[in-house]
Amino acid sequence: MTAALIIVAALTLAGIGLYLSFEHVASFAYEELNFGSLRKGQLFAVGVDTGIMVMIAVDLLMAWLKRAISWIRYPVWLLTGATVVLNAASGAPRDRAWELLDYVAAFAHAVVPVLFIMVVELGRTSIDRVVRPDDQEERDSIPWDRWLLAPVPTWRIYRRMRLWGITSYPEMIRRDQDLLAYKLWLKRKHKGNMAEATEDEMLPMTMAPYGYTVSQALAMPDEQDKAAEKRQEEAAQRQLDASTRRKVAQFKSQEEELRAEGKFEAAQAEVEGEKGQARAQARAKMSAAERAAELEEKELETALVAEARARTAEAERKEAAERKAKADDDLEAARLEEQAAKKRREIEEADRVAAAEAQAIETEKIAKAREAAAEAKRDAAEKEQAAAEAKRDAAEAERERTEEEARQKAAFADIKRAEQAAAEAEQRAAETRLATAEIEQRAVEIEDAAKLTPRERSVRKVARMAFAAGLVTVGLDLDGIHREMCRVISIADIQREFEVSSTDTASKYRQEAVVLIANGYRPEQ
Incomplete structure (x- = not known):
């Protein structure tokens, strides 16, 4: 109203x-x-x-x-x-x-x-x-009688109150009284010769027009020295932090380089093994092809020999048949001659017939002997072929034994290379663990210097465990980092590391580590 x-x-x-x-x-x-x-x-x-x-x-x-x-x-x-x-x-x-x-x-x-x-x-x-x-600032007014009695000093007081935001008139009077008392003390100290006063001792008079009290002006050198020391300490701390980050980055780079070398050597060993297998398979195939060609050549030679021998036996059988036919012709001629000369000489005919018969019997024996010789030759060819097949089987068995020995040697060589690669990987893992331990030690030193609470230390350690396990946060938001964190590090890992039985505590550690990483924390910080 x-x-x-x-x-x-x-x-x-x-x-x-x-x-x-x-x-x-x-x-x-x-x-x-x-x-x-x-x-x-x-x-x-x-x-x-x-x-x-x-x-x-x-x-x-x-x-x-x-x-x-x-x-x-x-x-x-x-x-x-x-x-x-x-x-x-x-x-x-x-x-x-x-x-x-x-x-x-x-x-x-x-x-x-x-x-x-x-x-x-x-x-x-x-x-x-x-x-x-x-x-709102309540400003004290200057009494009017002071304006009348001392207008110039009062104007200076009013000017300083307005310029430097001093709202209390009694406070301004007290400052002037302190400044006047300090001037009198300084004159008494130097026996009236203010020229002997140092710059630090003259600071209250120098800074009074700018709203400083006597105590504030006298404290300026110490405050400036402390500020300079603080700046130097901050600069040294920044240099130390930068050096630490450089070393951490260097160790991280070396770790990544060692991992890359390990992957490269493993891939190289795998490629070399595949090459060795391919070469062994190629040599085996080439050897098998060469042996197959040799066997085929031997079989061809054996077949040609057997065929030649069969042709020879056939020719001999034909020759025996021809001789037998000739002998039959001779016998028939002899019989005809015997019949024609029967009447002339029976005794001679009888002798001649006997001689012819004896000759015919002898010719038949010779043909049978030749046929038996041909059969013997065929049997010998078959035996030679069986021997050749036995030799081929023996050669095949020898080849398989040689290939098995070569495979065993290659397997032993692969095992040896795998053991060597495992030893080198173990050495690199040991070096990586050493670098990780050094990083962990420097992180603990940084945390000691930062005076972090035990819970903050635990959360940072969980974050470092996640990065050591291969956590990648590029392009991920808070939910993505949480899913990636759950993938690389489990609640059981956190319980084991910190020897806590509560899954809720371990889960909170992991959640706080996710927030810390999302806010930009990295192990080198």
Whole structure:
């Protein structure tokens, strides 16, 4: 209710001011400023007064919204002063210079606008104190009698209070008294010769115009030395951190290089093994092909020999048949001769027949003997073929035995290379474990220097375990990092590492490590 009454009174005051100035400003604009018509002069007066009211309304509204525009008051004051001048000028006589009465009239014209501006400023300050109570600073005023008795020193005090934000007048007086007492003590120390005072001893007088107390000015050298030492310590710590990060990055690079070399050597061993197998298979296939060619050649030779022998036996059988046929022809001729000469000589015929028969028997025996020899030759060829097949089987068995020995030697060589590769991998793993231990030790030293709590140390150790297990966070958000963390490190691993039985504690360690990694933590930090 009170606020409503104040607003109504302020609007009434504004209406009175507008009413009093409207006619005079409009007439003065028409008669003296050559606006052309009284209507235009009235529009000019309305425009000036409306501009004042609009800017006042905007100023109060922005102050209420905590977005005050400080410079908008100055155009209001300027336009208000212009209306006062126009009102005073409109009442002054045109044929003489201003007299005392004219100044009194100008003052009378200024009373209501000034009252309105004061009410507006009071309302603006009230709004600031209502909507921003914490931002207001209560400033002590300087007693008026001090202004009368010591205007120059009082002005210096007022200037320092305004420049350096000192709101307490008693505090300002105490500072001046301390400074005066310090000057007297310094003169007494150097027996009145202030030239012997050092720069540090003169600091209170030097820094007093800038709002420093005596104690603050005297403490400046120590504070600056401490600040310089702190900067040096911070610079040394940054250098140490940078050196640590470089070493960690170097060890990490060496670890990755060792891992890459191990993978390369394993791949090379695998490729060499595959090459050895391929070469062994190629040699075996080539040897088998060569042996097969030799056997085929031997079989071909054996077949040719057997065929030649069969042809020879066939030729011998044909020759025996021909001889037998010839013998039959001879026998028939002998019989015919015997029949023709039967009558001439029976005894000779008988002898001749006997001789012919004996010759025929002898010829048949020879043919049978030759046939038996051919059969013997065929049997010998078959036996030779069986012997050749036995030799081929023996050679095949020898080849398989040789190949088995070669495979065993290759297997022994692969086993030896695998054992050597395993030993080298174990050595690299030992080197990696050593590098990891050194990184862990440096991380513990950094954590000791940072004075972290045991829980923070445990969470960081879980993060380092995850990175050591191959955690990759590039391009992952918080959920992705959590899934990747669950993949590379389990609750059981955390329980084993920290010897805790609670799965909830281990799960919380892992969740906090996920948040720590998502915020940018890396083992070298």
